[in-house]
Amino acid sequence: MQIKTEEISLAILKQKKIRLFVKRIDKVHPFISGNKWYKLKYNLIAAKEKGFKTILTFGGAYSNHIAATAFAAQEKGFKSIGIIRGEEHLPLNSTLSFVVESGMELHYVSRTDYREKTTPDFLEKLKVQFGSFYFIPEGGTNELAIQGTAEILEANDPQDYICCAVGTGGTISGIVNSSVAKQKVLGFSAIKGSEQLEKDISTWTNKENWKLITDYHFEGYAKISDELIEFITSFNKERNIPLDAIYTGKMLFSILDLVAKDYFQKGSSILAIHTGGLQGNKGMNGRFGLNLPTK
Numbered sequence: 001m002q003i004k005t006e007e008i009s010l011a012i013l014k015q016k017k018i019r020l021f022v023k024r025i026d027k028v029h030p031f032i033s034g035n036k037w038y039k040l041k042y043n044l045i046a047a048k049e050k051g052f053k054t055i056l057t058f059g060g061a062y063s064n065h066i067a068a069t070a071f072a073a074q075e076k077g078f079k080s081i082g083i084i085r086g087e088e089h090l091p092l093n094s095t096l097s098f099v100v101e102s103g104m105e106l107h108y109v110s111r112t113d114y115r116e117k118t119t120p121d122f123l124e125k126l127k128v129q130f131g132s133f134y135f136i137p138e139g140g141t142n143e144l145a146i147q148g149t150a151e152i153l154e155a156n157d158p159q160d161y162i163c164c165a166v167g168t169g170g171t172i173s174g175i176v177n178s179s180v181a182k183q184k185v186l187g188f189s190a191i192k193g194s195e196q197l198e199k200d201i202s203t204w205t206n207k208e209n210w211k212l213i214t215d216y217h218f219e220g221y222a223k224i225s226d227e228l229i230e231f232i233t234s235f236n237k238e239r240n241i242p243l244d245a246i247y248t249g250k251m252l253f254s255i256l257d258l259v260a261k262d263y264f265q266k267g268s269s270i271l272a273i274h275t276g277g278l279q280g281n282k283g284m285n286g287r288f289g290l291n292l293p294t295k
């Protein structure tokens with residue numbers, strides 16, 4: 001697939017003799033955002049082949065995965081059901097109104113029940129309630145998703161470091177699997193705590209050339225600082241690249257901070273994957289009265 005890669009020019013990069021590129025997989029589809037497009041690809045093919053009519057998945061009320069799944073399911077002729085963490089809030093936020101418009105049926109479960117979501121018992125209850133469905137886990141990560149995310153990094157991406165944002169680890173795992181041994185894959189964790197994540201990525205990958213960077217989560221998922229907002233706003237104004245506040249903004253901020261701290265070898269090149277997620281900025285804008293870019 002033809003995906004654009006843009007080089008970023010900045011004084012700090014020139015000074016440190018580092019070249020930084022951004023691969024715009026956020027542009028792969030207008031509504032099935034970035035990495036989620038790759039994660040859904042083989043799952044929806046499998047669902048169709050197995051004759052399923054309905055896709056069921058889980059997520060939070062602002063989830064990029066829920067938004068992407070709703071649209072992709074509709075595009076491929078499936079009915080979709082979203083099990084949403086927490087209570088219903090009306091009017092629906094930007095993410096949930098989008099998914100309802102895309103034909104997704106929403107069911108809310110309490111935070112306590114939501115924690116049980118992967119137990120066989122809970123899934124069995126859902127089958128009784130909704131009939132047969134093709135199940136996609138929260139965040140969309142499973143083996144078929146990783147088969148898809150392996151297509152993000154292509155043979156003509158020659159950079160020394162490949163960087164991506166990490167939530168469940170499905171995206172970085174695919175990238176590691178298609179990287180070459182001399183490339184180093186760095187994952188920037190959007191959440192606090194990474195032990196389980198490290199284990200998961202180890203089981204999904206076939207190489208050791210990766211590392212999780214965990215000290216730039218800005219206090220955790222969906223927490224935002226003024227510094228980060230300022231960075232995203234000026235990056236969009238000066239480079240014309242919109243970043244989201246949960247994943248790609250934190251990643252780019254961190255990469256530039258690491259460049260300043262001489263983390264990367266002089267003369268090396270970095271490819272940052274823009275995994276999308278801009279629909280999430282709409283939710284941030286709505287909740288916090290911000291003006292983050294949304295496309």
Ligand SMILES: *Cc1c(COP(=O)(O)O)cnc(C)c1O
Pocket residue numbers: 034035064065139141165166167168169170171172244247248275276277278
């Ligand atoms: C979901 C998402 C991620 C995290 O992907 P995982 O495969 O769960 O690690 C990263 N970036 C964006 C923009 C996302 O929406």
